[in-house]
Amino acid sequence: MGHSITSVLLVAIGGALGGMGRFAISNLLAHSLGKAFPWGTLAVNASGAFLAGWLLATLAIPTLPMSPLWLFTVVGLLGGYTTVSSFSLQTIELWQSGQQLRAALNVGTTLALGLVMVTLGWLLAGGTL
Numbered sequence: 001m002g003h004s005i006t007s008v009l010l011v012a013i014g015g016a017l018g019g020m021g022r023f024a025i026s027n028l029l030a031h032s033l034g035k036a037f038p039w040g041t042l043a044v045n046a047s048g049a050f051l052a053g054w055l056l057a058t059l060a061i062p063t064l065p066m067s068p069l070w071l072f073t074v075v076g077l078l079g080g081y082t083t084v085s086s087f088s089l090q091t092i093e094l095w096q097s098g099q100q101l102r103a104a105l106n107v108g109t110t111l112a113l114g115l116v117m118v119t120l121g122w123l124l125a126g127g128t129l
Contacts (some may be wrong), residue, residue, distance in 0.1 A: 007071050014076020022081045037102055038090040041083060042110060048082035049114040053121025 026040030033039045055074055062070045087110055094103035123129070 003065075006068070007066075010068055010072040011076040011079070014072040014078075015080035018077040018080025018082075021077075022083060022086075026086070038087070038094075038106060041086045041090055042106070042113065045082050045087060045110055046113045046117045048078050050117040050121040052078055052082075053118035053123075053127070054125040055121075056118075057122045057125035057127030 022044045025044050029040035029043055052074060055070075055078075059067070059070055059074075062074075066075070087106070091103050091106050094100075094106060119129070
């Protein structure tokens, strides 16, 4: 399963840009809304799910080899933009600090909102269920 250097660079550049976007949005929302709940991570994961659904309907299910646009946008940009690791760490931090309800709310909201947003993106781009 070899990939060309171009494919690797597309993923790397997309991932770097996505990570910077996540960092900026997460910090902006933490500054605006406070740190009592991980609003920034929720926002980037929900918007990333929306964009993934939209791109899937727009670009079609990828075939091998994946197109350069798919590699850059979905694998790289959205891969760097969305985050399971921050979500996981923030959830365990809430739990360990005695905020079990907020931790459970974070898990449930992230899952439900992610599924809704990927479906909404898919439908708005012309996909059918």
